[in-house]
Amino acid sequence: MPRDALTFDNDAIAKVLDEIADLLELKGENVFRAVTYRAAARSIRDLREPLAKLAQEKRLTEIPKVGPSVGEAIEQIIATGSSRRHEELKAAVPPGLLTLLRVGGVGPATARTIYDHLRITTIEELEEAARDHRLQQLPKIQAKTEENILRSIAALKQRTGRSLIHEAKAAATTMVEYLRAETGTDRIAIAGSLRRYKETIGDIDIVVAADDAGPIMETFVRAPSIERILARGDTKSSVVVDRGLQIDLRVVPPASFGAALLYFTGSKEHNVRLRGLALRRKLLLNEYGLYRVGAEARGQEIASATEEEVYAALGLVWIPPELREDRGEIDAAQSGALPNLVALADVQGDLHTHTNWTDGRDPLADMARRARAKGYAYLAVTDHSPGLGMTNGLSLERVGARIAEAAKLNEELAPFRVIVGTEVDIRANGKLDYPDDVLAKFDIVSASVHSSFGQARDAMTARITGAMRHPLVTAISHPTGRLLEKREPYAVDLDAVIDTASETGTWIEVNGGPERL
DNA sequence: GCCGTTTTCGGCCCGACTGTTTTCAGTCG
Ligand SMILES: Nc1nc2c(ncn2[C@H]2C[C@H](O)[C@@H](COP(=O)(O)OP(=O)(O)OP(=O)(O)O)O2)c(=O)[nH]1
Ligand SMILES: [Mg+2]
Ligand SMILES: [Mg+2]
Ligand SMILES: [Zn+2]
Numbered sequence: 001m002p003r004d005a006l007t008f009d010n011d012a013i014a015k016v017l018d019e020i021a022d023l024l025e026l027k028g029e030n031v032f033r034a035v036t037y038r039a040a041a042r043s044i045r046d047l048r049e050p051l052a053k054l055a056q057e058k059r060l061t062e063i064p065k066v067g068p069s070v071g072e073a074i075e076q077i078i079a080t081g082s083s084r085r086h087e088e089l090k091a092a093v094p095p096g097l098l099t100l101l102r103v104g105g106v107g108p109a110t111a112r113t114i115y116d117h118l119r120i121t122t123i124e125e126l127e128e129a130a131r132d133h134r135l136q137q138l139p140k141i142q143a144k145t146e147e148n149i150l151r152s153i154a155a156l157k158q159r160t161g162r163s164l165i166h167e168a169k170a171a172a173t174t175m176v177e178y179l180r181a182e183t184g185t186d187r188i189a190i191a192g193s194l195r196r197y198k199e200t201i202g203d204i205d206i207v208v209a210a211d212d213a214g215p216i217m218e219t220f221v222r223a224p225s226i227e228r229i230l231a232r233g234d235t236k237s238s239v240v241v242d243r244g245l246q247i248d249l250r251v252v253p254p255a256s257f258g259a260a261l262l263y264f265t266g267s268k269e270h271n272v273r274l275r276g277l278a279l280r281r282k283l284l285l286n287e288y289g290l291y292r293v294g295a296e297a298r299g300q301e302i303a304s305a306t307e308e309e310v311y312a313a314l315g316l317v318w319i320p321p322e323l324r325e326d327r328g329e330i331d332a333a334q335s336g337a338l339p340n341l342v343a344l345a346d347v348q349g350d351l352h353t354h355t356n357w358t359d360g361r362d363p364l365a366d367m368a369r370r371a372r373a374k375g376y377a378y379l380a381v382t383d384h385s386p387g388l389g390m391t392n393g394l395s396l397e398r399v400g401a402r403i404a405e406a407a408k409l410n411e412e413l414a415p416f417r418v419i420v421g422t423e424v425d426i427r428a429n430g431k432l433d434y435p436d437d438v439l440a441k442f443d444i445v446s447a448s449v450h451s452s453f454g455q456a457r458d459a460m461t462a463r464i465t466g467a468m469r470h471p472l473v474t475a476i477s478h479p480t481g482r483l484l485e486k487r488e489p490y491a492v493d494l495d496a497v498i499d500t501a502s503e504t505g506t507w508i509e510v511n512g513g514p515e516r517l
Numbered sequence: 518g519c520c521g522t523t524t525t526c527g528g529c530c531c532g533a534c535t536g537t538t539t540t541c542a543g544t545c546g
Contacts, residue, residue, distance in 0.1 A: 031529095032518070032519085032528090032529055033519090034518090035518085035519095035529080036518040036519055036529095037518075039518095039519085040518085040519090064519095065518085065519065066519090067518060067519050067520085068519095069518055069519090070518070070519085104544090104545090105535090105543090105545085106544090107543060107545085108544095109542075109544085110543075110544085140537065140543085141536090141537090142536070142537065144535080144536060144537090145535090145536065148536090192546095203546095230534095231533085231534055231535070231545085232534085233533060233534050233535090234533085234534095235532095235533070235534095236532095236533055236546075238545090238546085248546065263531090263532095263546090264546080266546090268530095268546080271530070271531085272529090272530050273530095274530090275530040275531070276529075276530070278530090279529095279530075280522090280523080284530090284531085285530080285531085286530080286531055286532065287531085287532075287533095287546095
């Protein structure tokens with residue numbers, strides 16, 4: 001679900017808490033303290049309410065991992081823009097150490113060593129020192145570490161950020177098919193954030209079950225698309241393929257496939273919670289299986305072959321990967337209160353599509369036949385209105401042609417139905433981009449914002465809710481305007497949009513396009 | 518720093534790979 005643009009403030013505060021965590025680690029303080037700040041940052045990113053509101057209502061400590069100390073820091077940041085803890089740490093830890101942490105393979109210890117001896121505080125200085133072989137004079141650093149630092153800096157420079165689901169899925173499928181074809185393995189699965197369908201994907205994680213991991217690993221690191229091997233071990237390897245995308249492969253014995261899939265699917269926080277739960281029952285959970293503490297040898301698994309078995313042995317029903325984020329799903333699985341997720345089979349049709357008449361790729365006829373073949377009951381075609389210059393929106397004449405085209409297809413494809421719609425632009429002044437008599441010709445009208453994203457929150461909210469109140473408007477599409485990894489959502493009061501939706505009966509689009517979601 | 522179907526104090530997930538090391542720390546998944 002898209003979040004209210006207001007939570008930007010939450011994100012900014014989460015960022016400060018993450019930085020406090022890094023600084024605590026660099027300073028060498030108790031790591032659990034740092035872990036707590038990081039965990040608090042994560043729960044704040046998950047919040048649906050502005051922290052300022054929670055602070056005002058004295059409810060900050062209701063947030064998981066927020067207690068007196070973190071709560072005080074948050075209050076100070078809200079009030080003054082910074083917290084005492086943060087300022088003290090910034091004064092105590094040399095500036096620039098944080099920068100060094102961005103280099104892969106450089107953690108708090110290495111950063112400290114480099115700074116203490118060479119006073120290096122920027123990536124550029126680090127690169128220069130590595131090129132001049134000044135790093136290998138330092139304790140615990142030799143030629144290989146120096147080379148790795150140079151490689152990591154190069155990777156940092158060409159890094160493309162997190163991937164969208166369709167891009168990650170394409171890369172993952174290519175590798176899975178390659179491994180299948182070359183090794184004959186069929187016990188292979190995509191894991192990690194891609195299996196959990198997170199909005200964006202950091203890297204790709206694949207797990208394979210095999211008695212002999214050697215040939216699988218060998219095939220993996222020889223894949224033609226590989227640019228760099230980050231690590232190559234007996235059971236786990238990491239490589240970089242095109243544009244800096246990382247792929248991690250984990251190979252385990254077939255008996256451990258379920259436990260390994262569970263581990264590698266994550267999330268990390270879900271794993272930690274499950275393992276903590278196991279521990280309280282004197283059980284040990286790792287990627288090989290569930291064991292009684294003290295009987296942890298391979299072969300002594302209580303459960304390991306399937307995820308269901310492992311969850312069941314912990315008193316839980318199987319949890320869908322999409323829910324494995326430590327947001328209460330484990331308690332829910334314990335009490336049988338997991339929600340029933342919407343599944344692919346539930347999807348009856350699509351309500352937002354574009355054809356080659358505007359900025360889509362294919363003709364309507366192809367799309368309609370394909371949708372029917374997919375088992376859909378309907379397809380709404382919602383090409384653009386003319387106001388958006390670049391998209392070649394439909395003129396009045398082409399609207400007429402569209403209606404005729406759809407009528408013909410509907411005869412051919414019945415009971416499947418092509419719904420004639422439009423994605424009408426909501427202009428900056430709130431007016432819709434077709435006159436009412438044209439809007440009245442469509443079966444459905446989806447209205448959305450495509451310009452003047454910088455409007456003030458009140459203006460944007462009025463612009464959108466105004467469109468929702470128009471009697472001919474059926475739906476609001478992409479209500480936040482965000483493009484993942486590209487454009488932040490515009491400022492809008494989503495609560496007001498939702499209230500207006502329930503008041504007017506306007507639909508709010510659940511955008512399934514991987515670039516928006 | 519947080520938290521509690523063992524605990525209000527004493528834990529906090531667990532293991533693989535690398536590089537540097539003569540036995541392991543650091544970093545990452
Ligand atoms: N138990 C445990 N499992 C971890 C830890 N870190 C990572 N994992 C597991 C769960 C993760 O989902 C899985 C893959 O790690 P990644 O770093 O690729 O994370 P993930 O794919 O969830 O997110 P991403 O989109 O790649 O950033 O490995 C950890 O510290 N402990
Ligand atoms: Mg991943
Ligand atoms: Mg990974
Ligand atoms: Zn649009």
